Amino acid sequence: MTMNTLSRSRTLSPAGIVPWLLNLATRMLARSLNMPExxxxxxxxxxxxxxxxxxxxxxxxxxxxxxxxxxxxxRRRSAR
Known part of the structure; x- marks a missing residue:
């Protein structure tokens, strides 16, 4: 059996977390405002x-x- 390479790419990194957090924030705001995402x-x-x-x-x-x-x-106008 070989190890799956996808398991290594699932580490937490800021570049991967930011889009996820933005998506979560959009979903939560849409749900609270009762509007489509x-x-x-x-x-x-x-x-x-x-x-x-x-x-x-x-x-x-x-x-x-x-x-x-x-x-x-x-200043020019006030000096006149």
Whole structure:
């Protein structure tokens, strides 16, 4: 008899646990909200995309060069 090579690949590693935990969290959230799992997953992706867009806009608004320009213009206007 030969030993099955699959038994060695079933060790606990962070790379293998993370997808399993995400799947478990999605299932638990879907069950608690009484929603289908795909809907919970796609809603999460949709929310992430909107949050990312807002962060990008805020990042552009608060960039150091833009703030420096606005401060310079504000000083010029107040000196008049």
């Amino acid at each position: 795909p809907l919970v997953h796609h809603t999460g992706v949709f929310v992430f995309a909107h949050v990312q867009a807002v962060e990008n806009r805020v990042g552009q608004t608060l960039s150091p060069s833009r703030l420096r320009r606005q401060l310079r213009n504000w």
